[in-house]
Amino acid sequence: MPLSFYQSEDVLGIAKGLLGKQLWTNIDGVLTAGTIVETEAYRGIDDKASHAYKGLLTDRTSTMYQLGGIAYIYLCYGIHSLFNVVTGPKGTPHAVLIRAIEPVKGLDMMLQRRKMDILKPNITRGPGAMTQAMGISRAFNASNLQDNSIWIAETNFNMVQQEIVACPRIGVAYAGEDALLPWRFYLKGNVYVSRPIKGNG
DNA sequence: CCAGGGATGGACT
DNA sequence: GTCCATCCCTGGT
Numbered sequence: 001m002p003l004s005f006y007q008s009e010d011v012l013g014i015a016k017g018l019l020g021k022q023l024w025t026n027i028d029g030v031l032t033a034g035t036i037v038e039t040e041a042y043r044g045i046d047d048k049a050s051h052a053y054k055g056l057l058t059d060r061t062s063t064m065y066q067l068g069g070i071a072y073i074y075l076c077y078g079i080h081s082l083f084n085v086v087t088g089p090k091g092t093p094h095a096v097l098i099r100a101i102e103p104v105k106g107l108d109m110m111l112q113r114r115k116m117d118i119l120k121p122n123i124t125r126g127p128g129a130m131t132q133a134m135g136i137s138r139a140f141n142a143s144n145l146q147d148n149s150i151w152i153a154e155t156n157f158n159m160v161q162q163e164i165v166a167c168p169r170i171g172v173a174y175a176g177e178d179a180l181l182p183w184r185f186y187l188k189g190n191v192y193v194s195r196p197i198k199g200n201g
Numbered sequence: 202c203c204a205g206g207g208a209t210g211g212a213c214t
Numbered sequence: 215g216t217c218c219a220t221c222c223c224t225g226g227t
Contacts, residue, residue, distance in 0.1 A: 040208070049208070051223095060223060078221035080209050097208060128209050171208050194209095202227080214216075 001152050006068035006087050006145065011094035014087050015041035016164060016185050020157040023101055025150050027135035030109050034101030034124055034134070035157055038186040038193045040169045042084070044093040049175035052093035063142045064093035071150055073131070073141040080128030083136050085145065085152070099127045099170070099184075101134075102192045110134070126194040163188040167197050 001021065008014055016039075024033040042050040044064075051061045051074070063072045064086055072084040072095050084095040101124045103110055110133040114123050124130045131137070136150060145151050166182040173179050186193045 042208075051208085056224090058224075074208090075220095075222055077207060077209050077219080079219070082208060084208085099208085122210085126210065169208070174207080204226090205224090207221105207223090209219105211219095212217085 001145070001154060003069050003146065006085065007089060008068075009088050009092060009094070011041045011043050011087050011096060012183060014085070015039040015096045015183065018085065018096060018098070018152065019164060019185060019187055020155065020159045020162065022104065022153045022155050022157075023098060023134065023150075024105075024153055025134045025136060026148050030106065030135070032103075032106030032109055032134050033153075034103045034105070034130075035155065036098055036100075036152075037102050037190045038098075038100035039184070040097040040099060041183040041185075042095045042097065043183070044088070047175070047181075048178040049169060049172040049181075050093070050095075061093065064095050065091055066142065068092075068094075069145050071136075071140055071143050071145060073136060073138050075138060076128065081131045081137050082127045083131050083134075083150075097127060098130060100125050100186070100190075100192045100194050101130055102190065103133070121191045125192050165197060170195055 045055045052064050067090040068087040070086045072086050076082045084097045088094040124133045165188045169184045
């Protein structure tokens with residue numbers, strides 16, 4: 001995607017706009033890709049669920065304050081690398097968490113990385129599973145999405161016939177009332193979505 | 202220095 | 215549904 005896509009201040013719009021686009025990685029020359037089907041927006045210093053709430057600026061969160069268009073990757077629960085797209089102008093720590101993709105390229109490598117024998121939806125369902133399948137580790141934190149390691153591509157995916165569900169984010173109970181904000185977005189009915197809302201596919 | 206906790210996923214009942 | 219591995223980050227001492 002062009003740099004301008006990432007530099008909008010409308011992180012909610014970017015989170016929705018990333019649905020249907022393709023996330024690509026080139027790890028040691030091996031290509032993998034998948035269609036983004038689930039995202040969450042984290043809106044900088046105003047958002048109690050954000051790592052940058054109240055303007056928190058540490059070694060870890062400093063990545064979020066850079067100019068939009070880079071990766072913010074951090075370790076969650078000591079085990080999982082979670083991948084975010086940093087958005088907005090420099091100094092505005094907005095980010096979009098990519099929670100799930102639908103594989104489109106490099107399935108054999110994804111299976112190998114996930115230690116799976118056959119394709120099941122949980123291969124890329126959930127933010128930790130997705131990064132493992134794509135070979136995304138913290139080594140790529142702050143990498144530029146215009147480079148050739150991790151990037152996002154426009155597609156001919158037909159979003160017109162897709163219904164987008166907006167609902168509260170996952171695992172942010174610590175955020176008080178902000179935990180109720182409908183800042184999670186996913187493609188209704190897609191089997192790779194990590195935790196569909198009952199009655200919404 | 203150290204305690205507490207986390208934007209999860211997999212195994213198990 | 216429950217349990218918990220695993221380790222970095224943060225804030226307080």
